[in-house]
Amino acid sequence: MSKVVSIINLKGGVGKTTITVALAEFLVIKHHLKVLVIDLDPQTNSTVSLIGEEEWEKKNKASETLYHLFKDHIDDTCQFELENSVVKNCSNLSGGLTNLHLIPSSLDFVGIQDRLINIGQTALIRPIDVLKNAVQSYIQNYDIVLIDCPPNLGLVTQNGLNISDHYIIPTIPDHLSTYGIPQIISSVKSFNRKTGTHVTPLGIIASMYRSSVTRHNSTLRKLTSQAAAGELPRIFDTRIPLASKAADATHYEADSVNTLKQKYGWAGSNIYDAFTNLTEEFLRHVELPRTKSTQTTC
Ligand SMILES: Nc1ncnc2c1ncn2[C@@H]1O[C@H](COP(=O)(O)OP(=O)(O)OP(=O)(O)O)[C@@H](O)[C@H]1O
Numbered sequence: 001m002s003k004v005v006s007i008i009n010l011k012g013g014v015g016k017t018t019i020t021v022a023l024a025e026f027l028v029i030k031h032h033l034k035v036l037v038i039d040l041d042p043q044t045n046s047t048v049s050l051i052g053e054e055e056w057e058k059k060n061k062a063s064e065t066l067y068h069l070f071k072d073h074i075d076d077t078c079q080f081e082l083e084n085s086v087v088k089n090c091s092n093l094s095g096g097l098t099n100l101h102l103i104p105s106s107l108d109f110v111g112i113q114d115r116l117i118n119i120g121q122t123a124l125i126r127p128i129d130v131l132k133n134a135v136q137s138y139i140q141n142y143d144i145v146l147i148d149c150p151p152n153l154g155l156v157t158q159n160g161l162n163i164s165d166h167y168i169i170p171t172i173p174d175h176l177s178t179y180g181i182p183q184i185i186s187s188v189k190s191f192n193r194k195t196g197t198h199v200t201p202l203g204i205i206a207s208m209y210r211s212s213v214t215r216h217n218s219t220l221r222k223l224t225s226q227a228a229a230g231e232l233p234r235i236f237d238t239r240i241p242l243a244s245k246a247a248d249a250t251h252y253e254a255d256s257v258n259t260l261k262q263k264y265g266w267a268g269s270n271i272y273d274a275f276t277n278l279t280e281e282f283l284r285h286v287e288l289p290r291t292k293s294t295q296t297t298c
């Protein structure tokens, strides 16, 4: 049984993609898990981070992206083939990781959200069921599925939530970035009520944290006390620091790195340790079946 987790926030640029890609790579390499990333964001950032632009262009030309799945339902065409679209051996680590797979997005996805509402008028499927209909049985091949969502809770994100067990909210710990969090939580509750799903929050992850910034610390204190009062889900103990290594990690350069330590910094570097700890904390909260190994290697 796979566990499916959507990475969401109404706010853009808060680290959703960076955390998705790092979690995927750490789960595969350090914990020997089989991971699928579903890139639901028209910006195509996790796709380009995991396979590079050249490979993405090939997939796009071959109609092997999620854009083509949604387009088929809107335009009544038949281009998308799931098995062909999944990219195996993703990441620029060690020339590709056998157990890290991706269903890519496309820049052509931009604008499709407005047209998704029309699906129900022509097909026997609700707009929120397009992804579920295509991938529901296939995703059972994985231990963890991570869904990188666009920065909104529109129909595309709802397609992700519709197949999710949990969601996580990365946020920069400042006033504007955290402002929409209560809205996200109530929107997901309302989504659950309307659709009969049971998507629960795994927690909030502080991203691009700077310990020297007073407002980061005061915002985290406030979030923590709201979580203790039951007003917010848990705040992950691990904070992802602001670090150039984290930003660099999303730049795909084929065969350029062999180990997580080369990509994220050596043990003892703040970003490598943060992603190591985040992955362990993630696994404690996500509760995989007992038989699954969570033994670590470097
Ligand atoms: N811990 C970090 N330290 C430094 N830079 C970071 C860190 N995390 C992310 N970044 C950089 O911040 C920018 C936004 O990050 P990212 O793309 O992961 O956010 P996002 O929430 O996915 O954005 P969007 O909503 O546009 O999809 C990127 O340029 C990324 O390289």
Ligand SMILES: [Mg+2]
Residues within 6 Å of the ligand: 016, 017, 018, 041, 043, 045, 046, 148
């Ligand atoms: Mg993103």
